[in-house]
Amino acid sequence: MTLEDKKQEIIEDFAIYDEWLDKYEYLIELGKSLEPFPEEKKTDDHLIKGCQSRVWLDAEKKDGRLWFKADSDAIITKGIISLLISVYSGRTPEEIAADDFGFVAEIGLKENLSPTRANGLVSMIDTIKKIAENG
Amino acid sequence: MSISEIRAKFPILDTKVYGKSLVYLDNAASAQRPVSVVRRWEQLVNSENANIHRAVHKLAADATEAYEQARDCVRDFINAASREEIVFTSGATASINLVAFSFGEAFIKPGDEVIVSVAEHHSNIVPWQMLCQRKNAVLKVLDIRENGELAIDELEKLISQRTKIVAISHISNVLGLVNPVQEIVRFCHSKNVPVLVDGAQGIVHETVDVQALDCDFYAFSGHKIYAATGTGVLYGKKRWLDQMPPYMGGGEMIHSVSFAGTTYAPLPGKFEAGTQNFNAVPTLIPAIEFVKACRSSQEVEEEQAKILDYVYTKLTNDNRVTLYGVPRGNKVPLFSFAVKGVHHEDLALILDKMGIATRSGQMCAEPLMDRLGVTGLLRISFAPYNTLDEARYFIECLHKAIGMLL
Ligand SMILES: Cc1ncc(COP(=O)(O)O)c(C=O)c1O
Numbered sequence: 001m002t003l004e005d006k007k008q009e010i011i012e013d014f015a016i017y018d019e020w021l022d023k024y025e026y027l028i029e030l031g032k033s034l035e036p037f038p039e040e041k042k043t044d045d046h047l048i049k050g051c052q053s054r055v056w057l058d059a060e061k062k063d064g065r066l067w068f069k070a071d072s073d074a075i076i077t078k079g080i081i082s083l084l085i086s087v088y089s090g091r092t093p094e095e096i097a098a099d100d101f102g103f104v105a106e107i108g109l110k111e112n113l114s115p116t117r118a119n120g121l122v123s124m125i126d127t128i129k130k131i132a133e134n135g
Numbered sequence: 136m137s138i139s140e141i142r143a144k145f146p147i148l149d150t151k152v153y154g155k156s157l158v159y160l161d162n163a164a165s166a167q168r169p170v171s172v173v174r175r176w177e178q179l180v181n182s183e184n185a186n187i188h189r190a191v192h193k194l195a196a197d198a199t200e201a202y203e204q205a206r207d208c209v210r211d212f213i214n215a216a217s218r219e220e221i222v223f224t225s226g227a228t229a230s231i232n233l234v235a236f237s238f239g240e241a242f243i244k245p246g247d248e249v250i251v252s253v254a255e256h257h258s259n260i261v262p263w264q265m266l267c268q269r270k271n272a273v274l275k276v277l278d279i280r281e282n283g284e285l286a287i288d289e290l291e292k293l294i295s296q297r298t299k300i301v302a303i304s305h306i307s308n309v310l311g312l313v314n315p316v317q318e319i320v321r322f323c324h325s326k327n328v329p330v331l332v333d334g335a336q337g338i339v340h341e342t343v344d345v346q347a348l349d350c351d352f353y354a355f356s357g358h359k360i361y362a363a364t365g366t367g368v369l370y371g372k373k374r375w376l377d378q379m380p381p382y383m384g385g386g387e388m389i390h391s392v393s394f395a396g397t398t399y400a401p402l403p404g405k406f407e408a409g410t411q412n413f414n415a416v417p418t419l420i421p422a423i424e425f426v427k428a429c430r431s432s433q434e435v436e437e438e439q440a441k442i443l444d445y446v447y448t449k450l451t452n453d454n455r456v457t458l459y460g461v462p463r464g465n466k467v468p469l470f471s472f473a474v475k476g477v478h479h480e481d482l483a484l485i486l487d488k489m490g491i492a493t494r495s496g497q498m499c500a501e502p503l504m505d506r507l508g509v510t511g512l513l514r515i516s517f518a519p520y521n522t523l524d525e526a527r528y529f530i531e532c533l534h535k536a537i538g539m540l541l
Contacts (some may be wrong), residue, residue, distance in 0.1 A: 020153055020488040021539070028481075028539060052496050052511070053480045073510065074478035075540055076485075 003095055006087050007103040014107040023108075027079030034082040037071030048123050053077045055124055059131045065090050066132060070124075080109060080121060088128055096132035101125050136432045141520050144169040144425075148520060155490030158525045163308050163336060163469050163516035164494055165358045171421035176363050179414045187413045188387045188404070201417040206403070208420045212427075213353065214344040215370050219402035222369040222376070223416050227335040228258040230354035230369035231302070233406060234331055235262035237379035238300060238352075245271035248297045252277040252285055253506045254307040257499045259333040263302060277303070279506065283310040283460035287319060294326050301330045305337020305353075309500050309512065310460030311469030313341060320349050329375065335359060340467040342430065345370050362422035363415035369406070376402050383408040429519040442517050442526045443468045449530045455537060459507055468517035471498070477540045479513040485536040491529055 001009070017023045041058050048055040053074030060067045068089045072078040087103070088096050109121065142148050145167050150157040159167065168176075179201065185194035187202050202223075210218045224230045243249070249263045253276050267274045275293050278286045285303070294301070301323050306313050316337075320330045329351035334343060338355040345353050352375070357366030371379075381388055381399055388408040390398040399405045429435050443466060450458045450472055458472045474482060483495035496511040497504045504511060515529060 021485065024485055024488065025539060053478055054510070074480045076481050 003087065003091055003099060010083060010087065011103055011106055024076060027076050027083075029079070030082040031072075031075040031078030034071070034078055034085075035069065037069050041069075042071070048127055055081065057081075057124065057127055059128075061093075061135075065092055066096060068128065077121075081124065084124065084128065093132040093135045097129065101129070136428050137434050138438055138520070138522060141429065141432075141435070144171065145520055146170065152490050152492075153488050155488075158491045158521075158528060160515040160517065160521065160525070160529060161492045161494050162518040162521075163339075163359070163514065165364070166339070166361050166518055167520070168361055168363070168418075169421070169425050171425060172361055172363065172418045175418050175421050176415065179417055184414065186410055198413050202411065202413050205417045205419045208423055209368055212343075212423045213338075213368075213370055214346050216346060217373060220370055220373050220376065222371065222403045222406040223411060224354075224367040224369050224406075225365050225412065226356040226358070226367035227333060227354045228262075228356075228367075230352075230367055231259055231331065231333060232262045233369055233382045234300075234352050234354070234371070234379075235266045237382050237406075238375065239266040239270060239272075241379050242299050243267075243270045243272050246297060247272045247299045248275055248295060249273070250275045250277055250290070250293055250298060250301045250303075252279070252303050254279050254283075254285070254310055254500065254503045255302070255304055256308050256333065256335065257501070258335070259302055259304060259331075260502065272299075273297075276502075279310075279503075282462055283307075283312055284462055284465070285314050285319075287315060287322075290319065290322060294323065294328060298326070298328050300351075301328055302333065303330065304333040304335070305343075306340060306467060306469070307460065307500075307503075308336050308469075309471045309498050309503055309514065311336075311467050311471065311516070312460045312462060312465040313337070313467065314465075316350065317348055324349065336467075336469070340469075351375055357415070357419050357422060360422055361425050363412075363418040365412050366415045366419055368419075373402065376406070381405050381408065385409050432519075435519045438523060439468055439517065439519065441523045442521065445523060446470055446515070446517075446526050446530070459512060468521075469514070470516075471512040471514040473509055473512055474537055477537060479511045481540050482513050482533070482536050485539060486529075486532055489532045489535070491532055 017026060037056060042056050046056040046058050048057055053072050055072045055077060057070045068085045070081040070085060072081060147167050148157060183194060183197045183201055185198045187199040189195060206218050206221050209221050215221055224233060243266060249267060249272060251260055251263055263274055277290055277293055280286050303314060303319055305316050316332050323330045331352035332350045334353045334355040339359050351372050353370040355368050358364045386409040388400050388405050390400050447463065450456050450470060455475045456472050458470060479495040483493050486493050494514040498514060
């Protein structure tokens with residue numbers, strides 16, 4: 001699936017929920033099913049600042065594509081991470097660097113999560129972008 | 136005054152958030168403002184706006200009078216011996232910084248000691264740390280017991296000949312327990328050590344009489360007792376304030392200025408440099424009137440007791456929940472707790488979408504979080520406009536949120 005198609009799919013998935021709590025239920029499920037993050041990589045190098053909750057992110061490059069793994073101690077954040085990973089993992093650095101990450105706002109996550117949380121999300125996106133830009 | 140009458144004074148309580156009725160349980164961070172405060176604020180801006188203590192014109196005289204009346208009102212509210220002992224600041228943080236600086240300049244020498252407790256707000260830790268760094272002094276820390284009470288029996292071991300001041304909160308913003316400040320003051324005075332009481336939360340829940348308490352300093356913020364933001368009070372005993380140098384220079388804090396040397400204004404002006412928050416400080420008067428009215432209302436007292444009892448029972452009987460600050464006898468309706476297997480921020484986010492404003496995280500008390508071995512907690516704090524029904528709704532929503540997350 002192309003990056004654009006994947007984003008569209010997530011926007012459509014979210015469109016069915018007009019209740020906030022249903023959106024959260026969905027994110028919680030996503031968070032719970034996120035692939036486990038290697039414990040030994042939960043170091044300060046992998047910790048993303050700006051979150052009230054803690055977020056760890058790790059990137060690996062294989063065959064010219066970036067693969068992300070991440071974790072958080074808070075489950076809703078973990079759900080959001082899971083979304084981002086499903087969109088950006090397995091893409092080329094050029095694809096990711098060229099993306100505007102606008103879909104996060106489109107599904108209402110940036111505005112409606114708590115300000116500290118939104119900042120965490122912003123930091124996470126910034127980190128993904130930076131990794132992509134550094135190829 | 137009935138609770139429905141009180142609620143009618145706070146238009147913000149009718150707010151809908153995400154389509155739900157707002158249930159505001161973050162009062163310990165900042166309370167809401169009653170219409171009496173907002174009207175007075177507006178009036179000050181619209182009709183009495185001029186810089187105080189300076190010009191001779193009518194508006195300046197009115198503004199100055201309003202400001203100075205607030206000082207009399209605060210003096211009476213906390214029963215200070217004289218109006219000179221009431222210094223206006225921008226809040227509790229500014230009050231504590233003032234003492235840490237000015238008291239420090241006058242009395243702290245290398246090797247001297249300052250004592251705070253592990254349960255303090257950052258505002259009652261960092262100014263003392265800065266002082267100790269500046270003066271090569273030592274910051275010592277009084278611990279708490281497992282139930283959250285201050286380990287005051289350890290104060291005797293901690294205090295020494297070098298101890299110059301003890302700074303302790305009246306009520307911790309996390310634990311919600313009334314500390315035995317009177318006992319602490321009496322003990323410290325027996326060792327000739329003055330005491331600063333951080334009253335940011337204490338002033339909200341307790342009737343404060345600084346003379347009976349005999350503390351040397353008492354600091355609090357206006358915004359937590361329904362007054363305008365950016366207002367704060369430092370009470371200090373005259374004999375200390377007289378010996379302390381000014382914190383900031385400039386404006387009307389002087390007696391005379393020349394390049395040969397400047398002399399300072401008498402108290403309290405010496406500590407009020409620069410243009411003061413004259414649009415906001417007089418709102419302390421209607422705010423204090425409101426506090427007094429709540430304190431004399433039997434309905435409020437009964438409802439608050441019911442809320443305390445109900446929430447306390449629900450939280451302590453739930454084996455998924457760990458409440459921090461347990462002793463029932465000293466408890467005010469401020470509860471911080473953890474839920475096993477659930478992150479505090481997830482709870483706060485879900486409760487928010489149910490209309491409930493709570494606080495999550497470290498609550499400006501990182502050393503206490505470390506002491507408790509947690510990364511953060513969820514806190515709810517009640518005010519006189521909160522009802523038992525809201526407390527019930529909170530518990531119901533908490534159960535739902537935990538259900539979603541586990
Ligand atoms: C115990 C305590 N001390 C100090 C403060 C600082 O108050 P302010 O931020 O109004 O200066 C607070 C407020 O959160 C508090 O709860």
